Each structure stands twice: as structure tokens, then as C-alpha cells.
Amino acid sequence: MAGIKQASVARFKRKEAIIGIVGLGYVGLPLMLRYNAIGFKVLGIDIDTSKVDALNSGKSYIEHISGEKIAQACESGFEATTDFKRVAECDALILCVPTPLNKYREPDMSFVVNTTDAIKPFLRAGQIVSLESTTYPGTTEEELLPRIQEGGLRAGEDIFLVYSPEREDPGNPNFETRTIPKVIGGHTEACLEVGVALYEHAIDRIVSVSSTKAAEMTKLLENIHRAVNIGLVNEMKVVADRMGIDIFEVVDAAATKPFGFTAYYPGPGLGGHCIPIDPFYLTWKAREYGLHTRFIELSGEVNKAMPEYVLGKLMDGLNQSAKALKGSRVLVLGIAYKKNVDDMRESPSVEIMELIEAKGGVVAYSDPHVPVFPKMREHHFDLVSEELTETNIASFDAVVLATDHDKFDYDLICQHSKLLVDTRGKYRNPQVHIIKA
Template identity: 55%
Template sequence: MNHKENLLKKIEEKKAVIGVIGLGYVGLPLSLEFAKKGFYTIGFDIDERKIPILMQGKTYIKHIAEEKISNVVKSKKFTPTSDFSKLSECDAIIICVPTPLDHHREPDLTFIKKSGEQVAEFIHEGQFISLESSTYPGTTEEILQPLFEAKGLKVGEDFFLAFSPEREDPNNPSYSTSTIPKVVGGVTPACLEIAQKIYDQVIVKTVPVSSPRAAEATKLLENIYRSINIALVNELKMVFDKMDIDIWEVIEAAKTKPFGFQAFYPGPGLGGHCIPIDPFYLTWKAREFDINTKFIELAGEINTFQPYYVVQKLSEALDKNGKTLKGSKVLILGASYKKNIDDMRESPSLKLIEILQNRGAIVSYSDSYVPKLPPTRKYNFEMKSVELNSTVIKSYDVVLLSTDHDNFDYEMIYQNAQLIVDTRNAFAKRGFYNIVKA
């Protein structure tokens, strides 16, 4: 039996050992899905602090229930580890590591390259490797394939390689890892066949495309589409504000059209790992072909400007109250990049803190999902979340809503705040008016 048939048989019989590199917002839920479906799954992470937490059946990502982890740990279907030599035990290896931008806004593939080198060290005949990290078209074949072939193995015969972009939306009530269709692109037809077979075990539907490059481009298109449309409403927000028109009212009216319009909403800036970062991977790659990606770059400029616009609106609102931004006490509501999760990746709240502090404001924040601001690649604020009550709210010159968590007591905040600046239309949605929208 050849390597392809042998691996397909192992997958069919649930005897294939699955390895997932990166136990974050993408890799951990994917690991749990494979383990839940009966596959012995090994989760790899360089952060050794995560391993004992998971071994105890606990979680470090709030929207992932501890019961899911404890069930697969107790059943011995899931083993987290920082020992990458165990990659040699895996039949399928899925790479789910970050792909940030460097300080020049160019792709930083450090994590992909290091993961590829670790896989190459322990690769053996018959293994399948899939990359899920968002990246520019060509990464799988230009970066990973040569690393593995340097070991004397031939892709499509001795090992199998594919790209399948992650589509996680943390804490989405309607869709989860297993219910979001999965795009897959294999280097060869055999690679694609195995990729579909593996993901079909845990995902509701696989969507095959002709190549890893097509799959890599699919993820970029999805996020570029969102980035450009969010930039559009952010720009219109600023234009309509000058015209004394409420952008939120306009969007609600426009979305009653049953065709030709999809609602996107403005905010204080872009957050999460995908939309603020992925489009620039294509911008960078396009330069290789002497193409300027004007839409992407313009959208990036508009979205990057939003935290500065919010601070400008907040400063103007304070002026009307007879106060200056310098020396004013500002309470930011929400630190995560979207509501009801603890995900801090690229959160605009961090940029808001930086701008406000640089302008001389005294800044605090409140977010029960983020009790303490963790250090990030760009920021290292020594701040803890403020517990909200009427006395605390009254003590601030202005309350700035950045992330509209459902667990905020909006009525209590409204009744006690001296001034509210809302970037998410959260107060108006709940029937509270006479606030500043930004």
C-alpha cells in the first residue's frame, strides 16, 4: 500500500495521530474538535505556561469552555506539549501560528519558518502537513515545500502538503470551528484528497480549490473585502458627522434593501489578527509584480486613523464641558478588540490608551474579560481593570466606550457619567441619548 492509501485508511479508521502547532485562538479549538471526534491529538506550543493549564482541564481563552478541554484530557485523546520531538509521532500536522507585520508593515513569517523547520527536523514518509496561518499567496510552496523536500522527500508521494485558511470568529454564537466551511488547496491532487479527508472528519464542509495559492488568496480576499467596507463606513461616519447625519441611522435604513447591500459598521479602529494585518500581506507580495494595491492601502490609512479621530471627538466634547484633554480623567470601557471575548490582538483600545496618554490624559480602563492588560508586541501598559460602580463612574471626566461588551451596566453608566463618547452606538441602541458618537 502506498503512502497516500495508507494515510487515507488511517484517517478513515480514526487511527491517524493529529498534531496541531500553536494552541491559540485557532489551534486550540481545532485540536479539541479532532480529539472530540476520536483522533488522538497532540497540541504543540512554545509557551510552556499553557501546558499545565490544559493538562488540568482548564482554559486560558475565556470563550472556550473548560468542559471541552477536560473531557478530551480525561479521555486521553488530547495531549498538550512543548516537546516538538513528538512531531515524529504524528500522521497529520496542522500549523496554526501567528503571522504579524513587522514595524515596516511587511510580513513577518518568523513563526511559520520556525514551525516549518521544526516539522522538517522530524518529518517522515507518509506525513500530511497543512498550513492555516494567514499569509501571502505562494507561502506554502515557496517557504514550506523546499524545507521538506530538502529532506529527500517528494511532495504528493512521500509527504503531502496543503493550505487551508483558518476562519475563526471567536465567540460567534452562530458559527464555530466545526460549522464554518473549510477551503483547502493541495500542492498535488493527492495532497488535496488527503486534506479534504482529514478536514471532513471535523468540519461540516470542505471547499476544494486548485492550489495552495488559491486558498491563500481566498483568505486575503475575505479580509480585504471587510477592511475596505469598514473603511468606507468609517470615512462616511466622519463625512456625515460634519453634515449632522447619524451614520448608524443611515446604515439601519440602507440595510432594509433586500439585495445589493450588506451592512458594515464603523468603530474606533480595526482589531483582531485578520483584518488589520492580512490585507498588507497581499500589498507586500503585489510589489513583486509591480502592482500597487491602492484600495487596500487607502482602506488601511482610513482605518488606522480612526483612533485619532475618536480622540479628536473626545477632546472636542471635553472642550464643550469647559475641560481640556490634558489632565482629564478618561475611563475606557472595553479592552478586547470585539465584544464578549478576551482577545486583545490588535485591539484599538490599546492605541487609544497610547494616544490619550501622549496627550496628557489620565487613563484607566474597565473590562471584566481582561482583568490586566497583557504585554503585546507593541505595548506594555501596567494597568488593571477598574471595577465599575456609580462612584467610580462619577469620578471620571469622560467615559469612552471602545468595546461594547454586553455585561456593562449601560443604564448605571449613563445615569452617572459626566460625559460619554460612544464608538459603537451601544448606548443609543439601548435607548440612551444625548451622548457623543465617535
Template identity: 60%
Template structure:
């Protein structure tokens, strides 16, 4: 790799290598906050920037708003020089600007990069030579080159000459006890080789394993492939579940048996649908971009269609379960267990549990939920429930006509739930018994 030529980037490399540098993290959510804490843990000065003043106030007071991150973690970071702010003018003081903001879909199921472009546009008035900008948000291949690079060039900056620009996709897996921000390998692609070299030095301060690729498009496509791989295989096993159910076959027994093959098979668990910010959304970033090249990604879109309809499958199973007890959904009291999109976390983004609640309510059900990680139903763009998590006692459980296990948190007393409920619709294969309906 050729040596960095410009004086501005040589000075940046020196600051990074000496660890006498200042990192800015933009977006303090499930991705940005753990990354900020990791840099702070390694003795790097970090400023977190977010447009939400409540988050900023919470962090500066030593409090956490993410269940798996404790107040002690925040206090340790503050003691190591971490601070949070809503003032984007602070961007001029940092050496690295790492962007970790959401990339959702709009109401037409099209990519919405407004959070990324708004963040970059807020940074640019304070951008200066000798800084490195890093995008971590999941997006379509070409975003860094086609949206970020021209914005920098319009302001007189030339990535690879007087500044650096890289793409390094986030790979956070909330609730996974085996991998942390520090230990998940980091894929990095640069606009130029000197940009890549600086990106390696930056992330090497906090991440144990770096995986360098030839350019930003490869890095962007890597993240999409990872999540599309999961989406397609989950769609496959969800479709297999429906077929097996119609044939009177236990799909979970099938998967367990198939998994004994020591090669050529990877087990995936069926469920009530896809949740989280990545798997339900990321495939559509590629399908949208592929149309620019005249390609229809039929395989990806079919998997998305299967997964999209799984909440409806669950609702139909609830109707069957209640019908066995001579009841209808309309007027029945139904308790949904688990609002988070996966177990043992508090993240409800794109959770299929919420769509199940909405569909049941639309059919006249009286809906409640219980989730030890989500005490109050969060604000959402498309769903509005004025609810708080129900405390589970034998009395409250018996008051419901049906329970729906949407998220199998380890905190639940499964024996008590089964003993006290007349019928449970189980989407996670945690129960067995006469009063259990598998969905």
C-alpha cells in the first residue's frame, strides 16, 4: 500500500497512531453508543452527537437508555473523557466522524437516506482538512461514492488528498453474549488506498480484527449479503413451517434432525416474522438499487413476501386456538408475550409482535402485552398503543382468553404461564402440552 502523501493526512495518521486523537460518533443508538463506549474504554477521547436532547442529557448525567448498557458503563466513559452533545459545531474539533444513524424504508418501501444526508449536511459547515469521515449505516452499494463523496467535493475537499472517506458497516447483534463491539470483525472499504489505511488505523484503536476490502462498494454489498442471507433462509424455513403444519409435521423436530448432518446444512429457526433494523429492511436497499441496472431480485423479494406475511399466519393460529374454546377473536382478551424483536433485549424496531397486536386489535381483540424489557409501549411511526407492560401473576394470566408468545425472553416463568393459561399460541417453540398451539 502506498504511503500517505498529503501533509494533512500524514498529520491525521500521526494523531491516530499516537492515540492522541478525538473521535466523534453521530447517532447514539444501538450501534453508535456501544461504539462510543468502546473507543472511550480504550482511552480515546470521544464526543457523541445526537439530535435527541433527551438522550444527550441522559448520557451526560451518567444514565443509560439501552437495557444491556448499564449506568456504570456510561460513568466509566464519562470518566475517560466521553461527552454527548446536540451541537454539530463540535464536529470541527474531532479527527474522525463516524456516522451511525438509521437507514429505514419510507412509506412506499423505498430507501430513506435522509438521516445520513441530513447528518452529513450538518457536519459539512464544520468539516476541515485532515479529518476522516466514516459511514456505518447500512445502505445500497454506491452510497459512499455517490452521495457522500460529491458533498465533500462540493465543499472543496478531496478524499484521499486532504481528507479521508471510508465505509465500515455496523455488525452489532444486541443480546448476543458471545460477541461484542470489540470482538466482531470490522469490514472496511476506502474511497482510496490512503483512505483505507487511515480507516484501518482508526478502527484498530478499538476493534480487535479488521477485514479490509478493495473499495466502499464491496463493503456496502458485504453488509447486504450478510443480512439477505439470513432473510432468505428465514423465509425458507418459515415457508417450510407452513407446509409442515398443513401436513401435521413438527417443523422443529425436522430442523433438529436435519441439523445432525455435519455439512451442507445450517439450521434456522422459524418465527412470527422478521424484526430489528437490519434483516426486514436491508434486502430492499439492494432490490431498489438493482433496478437501476435492470435487474429484478425475485428470490430476495419472494423471501421478503413470505416473512412479511408471518404475523398474519400467527393471527390465523390465534383464531384457530380460540375457536377450539368456542370463542372468537372479536371480544377476546389476548396477551402478547414479548414486544422486543428478539429475546433478552429492549429493541422493538420492526418487531413482528407489534404487527400481530395491530392485526388482532383490528379484528376486535382486547390487546395487552407483557415484556420485562419494554415497560411502556414506545412511540412508533405506524403503530399507536397506549399500553404498559402487564405484570405476570397467576391471576392476571388467567384473566386472558389466550396468550401469544411472540418473543421468548428467558425471564418468563414458562411453567406458570402454561399452568395458568387456557391456551397459548407459541411462535418460538418454548412450550409443549395440550393447551399449546404451535404457530
């Protein structure tokens, strides 16, 4: 069976392999563009017909990925489809599907399981399956392995299985798919060897680990590290504020230490698909071993409380002007979860909007990256982005800076806001109408 492995490796090394990417979102689409750019034939597979139609028409639905790049990819051989039968054409199947939590903060593995079930009738000898979705340690072995072997193929001999977590950072100009090191764990040594061959052309640096479980845990540690440290600095923010200390000044000063300190800055809560969600995959799995992940759960409580903290600061500010939140017009600046992107997933800004509305406030938003409030599974506002003019800013009783996009005119906002609640430390000089939150 070594011949199957060697033939697979050779196909990747010669760039003769067809790369199948299942799930064409924030992770799958940049990966497609990278493989296409270096000369591989790429087939994109997604259950969303609108996405497939857009891509085949040379259009993009993600702001930081231009339609021009999609059109160029189509011209050089990229094709998108909803037909899972075409899995059989692919030499590699890279799964980039969502892994959300359900309302009980338990992993919702339905996308991973359903995708694996959809591809398994069309698997054949010589293929490699790589899962990139963030998940709990053991997922690849427990969910993917038995499914890909159902038809008689043996992992490590006939077909190859790896876990290689995504590390995309949308909106960060300092990194791209190629320059972010790629962690890979294989089900067997042979699986790992084929996995390295799959990714080595596309990624500058490959980091091999001993197992799929180790790779799965690596991704969780990366995100838990951030969640815990953000929780710590958010708690420090509350303490510092009560003491009359600017936490942003403190973090800046501490960051001058050349060793032993990494700067994390507070905010209105956690957003995005990773940091608010991924730590709880480990929390859930740890229960199976009779363990409690206390740091994770505590940081989750702190971070989850931040939108309420912002609401309290807003109400305090209005109260100083003898105004109630009920009936006040409040403009939320930035509803994407992080600066300079259009990604709304788990955005704390949306929770702040809901809290304002629940208290009787009249809420509006402005976000240069999100012109119309999108349809979301759990949130709905029939709103469009407000234009930031002198007159419009001044018409609101309060402005809440929730996401600090570079496109905002911060001087304009400051000069014409009646009350400005700053959750991002954008305004460092104390002013009567600015409240730090």
C-alpha cells in the first residue's frame, strides 16, 4: 500500500492534484485563491447555491476578497459547485465548515458530520481528507475516521486523514494564507506525509505534530490564550475605572517591558467565530474526563458581561445630562466584530444594540463595512448604516464607539457627539462628554 501513498505525494509535488475545498467562507475562499494562484486545479463545493452562483460569475461576497481575484481564479480554472458527486474528481478534500455552539454551549457538530456524510459515498483510494474547522480534541478520530472507512477504505493505507486548523485573520494586512505557519497532525505517519505534501506548496512553513488530537488541542490553546487574557484585561478595566485609572494607558506602559508581557486591550466583549466559541469546545470535552476548565469558564463570564457594562456606562452618561435611556436616540459605531472587516459573527456590538432597545432606547448604527444590517440567525434589525455628518451625529443623544474601524472620522465624531461612550480607548485625552467603557 506504500504505492498509494507515494503516488498521492507525487501528485501534490508535481501540482497535478485537484484540490477540493468544501465550505467557501472566510476560511475556504482565501485557501482556494492561494491554491489557484500557485497552479493547482481547484474545485469549490458548497451547499449554498447563491455563493456558488456568485463565484462562478466572478463575484465575491466577502469584503476583503475582491471580485477581481475571484474572476481571475475562474479564468484560470477554478469552478464552484453544489454537486457532491464531484468529490470523486478531487485528490484532496479540505473541509472548512462552521463549528458553532448550541444554546447550551455544547459543540454543534452537525456541519462537520453532515459534510463528511455527504462526501463519503464518493471517496476513493489515494485521496486525502483534511479537516480545518476548529473543534474539540478527538473529533477527527471520533467523527471523521469511522465515516471515511465505512466503504472499506483504510486510513493511512488507502486514504489519508489529517487535521490542520485554519489560522485566518481577516482584515490583518500583515499576514496572508501563505505566511501563516500551518499546523498539521495525521491519523498515521503516512497520513501526515501526504498532508505535508498537500500544504507545503501553498504555505511557507509547515509545523507537524504527533497526532490529530495534538493539532486540535493546539488550535484551542491559541484561542483560549486570547480569551483568558482578554477576560483578564476586561476585569482589570473595570477595577481601573473604579480607581480612576485609564486601563489603556496602563497596558501601553506595561507593553514597554521587553519580556514576559503581551499586550491585550479591553473592549465591549468578544466577537468572531473563534474566541467567544472555541474555548467551550474544550470545556465540553473536559467533562468527559471529569475535569472542569475554570479559567475558561471564568474568562467567559467576564467577557460575556462586557456589553452590560457598556450599557451601564451609557446610562450613567445620559443620567448626568438628566436623560433616561428610554426614548433616547443612540448611534452605535461599528457592528462588525473587529475593525476593518464586514464579519458580523458573534459581534458584541449587536448585543449592545439589543440591550439598548430592550431598555427603550432608539438604536441606529453606522458601519462603513456593513451598509445594511444582515440577516442573522439570532438577531434582526431593520436598519441601514447611518451617514456620519455633523448634523446627523449631533442629532443623537449618545454615540457608542463599539468597533474602531479605520474609516471613521474620529475628530468629526468627537466634535459633534453630545455624549460619546468609548469602548476601544480611541480617545485618550479626557473630555467632559467622553465616557470610557
